Amino acid sequence: MQIDILSLFPEMFAGPMQSSIIGKAQEKGIAKIDVTDFRRFSHNKHGHVDDYPYGGGAGMLLQVQPIAEALDEVKEKHPHTKKRVVLMDPAGETFSQSKAEELVKAEHLVFICGHYEGYDERIREYVTDEISIGDYVLTGGELGAMVVIDATVRLLEETVGNQDSIIGDSFSTGLLEYPQYTRPREYQGMTVPEVLFSGDHAKIADWKAKESLRRTWQRRPDLLINYPLSEQQKQWLDDIKCEESDG
Numbered sequence: 001m002q003i004d005i006l007s008l009f010p011e012m013f014a015g016p017m018q019s020s021i022i023g024k025a026q027e028k029g030i031a032k033i034d035v036t037d038f039r040r041f042s043h044n045k046h047g048h049v050d051d052y053p054y055g056g057g058a059g060m061l062l063q064v065q066p067i068a069e070a071l072d073e074v075k076e077k078h079p080h081t082k083k084r085v086v087l088m089d090p091a092g093e094t095f096s097q098s099k100a101e102e103l104v105k106a107e108h109l110v111f112i113c114g115h116y117e118g119y120d121e122r123i124r125e126y127v128t129d130e131i132s133i134g135d136y137v138l139t140g141g142e143l144g145a146m147v148v149i150d151a152t153v154r155l156l157e158e159t160v161g162n163q164d165s166i167i168g169d170s171f172s173t174g175l176l177e178y179p180q181y182t183r184p185r186e187y188q189g190m191t192v193p194e195v196l197f198s199g200d201h202a203k204i205a206d207w208k209a210k211e212s213l214r215r216t217w218q219r220r221p222d223l224l225i226n227y228p229l230s231e232q233q234k235q236w237l238d239d240i241k242c243e244e245s246d247g
Contacts, residue, residue, distance in 0.1 A: 003033045007113040010035040025159045038070040059117025081108035088141030092130030097171035100151040113141030178211040
């Protein structure tokens with residue numbers, strides 16, 4: 001997968017994009033990430049890429065021309081790839097695991113990281129996706145782009161050594177992940193559930209499925225509103241509600 005990032009602060013990506021899973025993906029040749037400082041495309045002698053909004057208003061807007069020309073350069077470098085151009089924008093679609101699973105199918109992702117008060121509306125004419133990582137304000141789109149890239153790249157085949165760990169991740173199944181434990185078996189009176197030592201794989205699988213459902217009901221009940229529960233899950237959920245009310 002080819003990933004291009006248009007940013008005024010390319011140095012922000014130097015560490016994160018070379019570390020951990022993303023760094024390994026690049027080392028393996030699974031992903032290639034390039035960052036372009038779109039200030040290079042400014043026609044202003046001072047290198048400005050923003051200006052006051054027509055009609056008045058607070059703040060400055062990112063101009064369309066530097067972004068358009070930066071995108072042209074990316075297209076010239078990769079003329080034969082099918083691109084999805086992602087605008088990081090608080091007004092965009094809230095990012096989710098399902099969106100990451102959609103983006104990972106792309107051949108080429110291009111991220112536009114804005115600053116200032118907003119965008120010249122004409123920038124959206126070059127965009128295929130508008131994404132927000134939450135209902136809060138950041139100083140720019142760089143951190144949001146990193147979040148989206150991290151969540152997407154780790155889904156690429158062979159990026160994570162154990163693909164089963166991806167399948168079981170929270171939100172990949174639509175539910176939160178079940179509790180997990182490692183050594184020691186007992187610590188300061190806190191013990192690991194006995195079923196995990198039973199050797200009975202069917203019982204362990206049922207325990208994991210039920211505890212995943214319990215954690216979701218306790219912490220994110222909104223995820224269950226439209227979730228297609230099986231008959232077994234419905235029974236478990238009834239049991240969980242009874243257990244919690246009794247506790």
